[in-house]
Amino acid sequence: MNKFIKVLLAALLLSGCAAANEPGDETPEETVPEKTELKILAPSGAPSIAMLGAFEDGFEITTVDGPDALQAAFANPEPEYDVIVAPTNLGVKLIQAGKAQYRLYDVLVWGNLYLLGTSADVLENPDARVAAFGEAAVTGLVFKKEFPELAEKAQWYPSVADARAALLAGEADVTLIAEPAATATMAAGKDKGLDLVIVADLQEQWPVEGGYPQASLFVRSDLLEENPDAFVYLEKVLKDYADEMNAADDKSAVAELVEKVGADVLGVPNGQIIAKTWNRMGIRINRGADVIEELNAFLSIFGIADCTEAVAK
Numbered sequence: 500m501n502k503f504i505k506v507l508l509a510a511l512l513l514s515g516c517a518a519a520n521e522p523g524d525e526t527p528e529e530t531v532p533e534k535t536e537l538k539i540l541a542p543s544g545a546p547s548i549a550m551l552g553a554f555e556d557g558f559e560i561t562t563v564d565g566p567d568a569l570q571a572a573f574a575n576p577e578p579e580y581d582v583i584v585a586p587t588n589l590g591v592k593l594i595q596a597g598k599a600q601y602r603l604y605d606v607l608v609w610g611n612l613y614l615l616g617t618s619a620d621v622l623e624n625p626d627a628r629v630a631a632f633g634e635a636a637v638t639g640l641v642f643k644k645e646f647p648e649l650a651e652k653a654q655w656y657p658s659v660a661d662a663r664a665a666l667l668a669g670e671a672d673v674t675l676i677a678e679p680a681a682t683a684t685m686a687a688g689k690d691k692g693l694d695l696v697i698v699a700d701l702q703e704q705w706p707v708e709g710g711y712p713q714a715s716l717f718v719r720s721d722l723l724e725e726n727p728d729a730f731v732y733l734e735k736v737l738k739d740y741a742d743e744m745n746a747a748d749d750k751s752a753v754a755e756l757v758e759k760v761g762a763d764v765l766g767v768p769n770g771q772i773i774a775k776t777w778n779r780m781g782i783r784i785n786r787g788a789d790v791i792e793e794l795n796a797f798l799s800i801f802g803i804a805d806c807t808e809a810v811a812k
Contacts, residue, residue, distance in 0.1 A: 531735065532728035540572050541584035543766020545677070546714040548773060549607040549782045550584060551753070552740025553733060554760045562764055573599040578719050582733070586637055587715040587794065588801045594717075594809040601717040602811040604730055605737070606790055609710035609781040612638060613681050614646075614699035615666065616673040622649070622698055629653040630662040630671035637713060640800050642675050645704040649673075667691060673698065679776040683768045702781060710781050711797045712790065723811055730811075738784040745783070750774035788812060 539560040541547045547562050554560060561580075563569065569585045572578075573593045578600055583590065584607065593599040614622070621627050631653040633639040638659075643650040654671065656662040663684050665671040676684060681697060688695040702710035716737075718730050744753055754770030762769050773780075787794065787810040794806050 532732045534732050535726060535729035537581040537729060537733060538579065539582040539584070540569065540580040542566075542569060542586075542714075543764075545608050545611045545679075545780050545782070546584045547765045548757075548767065548777075548780060549714065549741065549784075550737065551744075551756055551760070552737045555740065555756055556736045558733070558736075562766060564766065573601060573717075581719050581722055581729075583717045584714060585717060587712045588637060588798055588803060590715060590717045591794075591798060591806045591809045592801070592803055595803065595806070599717070600720050602720050602723060603715050603787040603794075603806070603809055604718045604723075604811045605716040605734055606712040606714075606785045606787055606794070607716055607737070607782065608712075608714035609783050610641070610702040610705065610713050611678040611780045612641060612701040613676055613678065613697050613779070614649075614673055614701070615676050615681050615684060615695055616698040617666075617693065617695060619696050619698060621673050624672065627672040628670070630656060630665040630674040632656045632659050632662040632675060638675060638677065641701055641705070641711060644800055645701055646699075666695070667693070678779045679767055679772045681779070682772055682776045686772075700779075707793050707796045709783075709793070712785075712794050713781065715787065718811065734784065734786070741782050741784050744777055750777050753777055 537558060539553065539558055541550050541560055541562050543562045543564055550560060566586065566589060569583060569589060570593070572580050572583050573590065583601060587606065590599065590601065590603060594601060616622065629649050629652060631639060631642055631650065632655065634655045654665070656665065659677055659680050662674045663676060663680055666674040666684065667687055685695045705711050723730060744750060751774060754774040757765060757767065757770035757773045767773055791807055791810065798806055
């Protein structure tokens with residue numbers, strides 16, 4: 500009898516384990532789409548840094564300087580690139596004008612503009628000389644919206660490099676500047692005996708919390724319809740990398756990857772500078788459809804109407 504009871508208990512125990520592990524009771528694992536090779540175009544600087552996750556994953560990415568190559572790529576009637584990273588206003592404007600067969604998929608960069616000055620209280624000086632750049636571009640329009648009085652008396656230069664040079668040469672007391680150029684300029688200033696400091700964060704001044712959607716990722720409309728998983732995979736790669744680096748105290752992995760890809764390819768000084776400035780570069784990956792309000796608030800300064808139809812659903 501005792502032997503029979505032991506056998507019965509063992510059978511019940513085994514059947515219970517089997518029931519607990521039935522396939523229908525398991526928590527389903529997240530399904531990650533397979534990688535699709537994509538041809539990507541991105542401007543150098545912060546937008547290219549936002550693509551580090553894709554560089555690490557082996558995507559084919561071409562980097563360029565200036566907006567001309569981006570505009571030509573958007574307007575190509577037979578699109579050469581599957582993905583274009585570009586200033587948000589440029590891409591949306593071309594889409595709304597019917598000149599681009601793309602849709603805004605993700606916002607990548609939420610602003611990286613700062614005011615750099617010769618002292619912490621330089622903005623209190625009514626006679627402070629101001630250097631700025633990009634008068635009719637994103638940088639200039641954001642600056643004019645947030646600091647209209649400073650912008651009105653600013654000396655406008657053709658590039659961030661020229662505005663930076665004016666500060667280092669003692670021809671300006673404060674300059675509008677982007678990261679990573681701000682940190683590189685502070686380092687260069689020390690060599691000249693200048694103790695330069697960041698005196699304003701233009702992202703914090705922006706009326707919508709979280710900064711402004713400066714650069715976005717645009718995808719080919721036809722490929723989006725044919726193979727939406729291609730962009731789901733790319734977004735995951737970018738977001739996973741950005742989230743990991745945003746949360747990390749040690750950014751040495753950023754420096755290593757920048758050096759591996761090539762600082763010249765990315766259009767940045769070096770890996771150490773990027774690791775040091777990562778938290779001030781505004782890199783966060785957000786699906787465009789989730790931030791329509793933020794996009795419209797930003798695009799309104801360019802006179803661009805509701806962008807909903809230009810954004811991938």
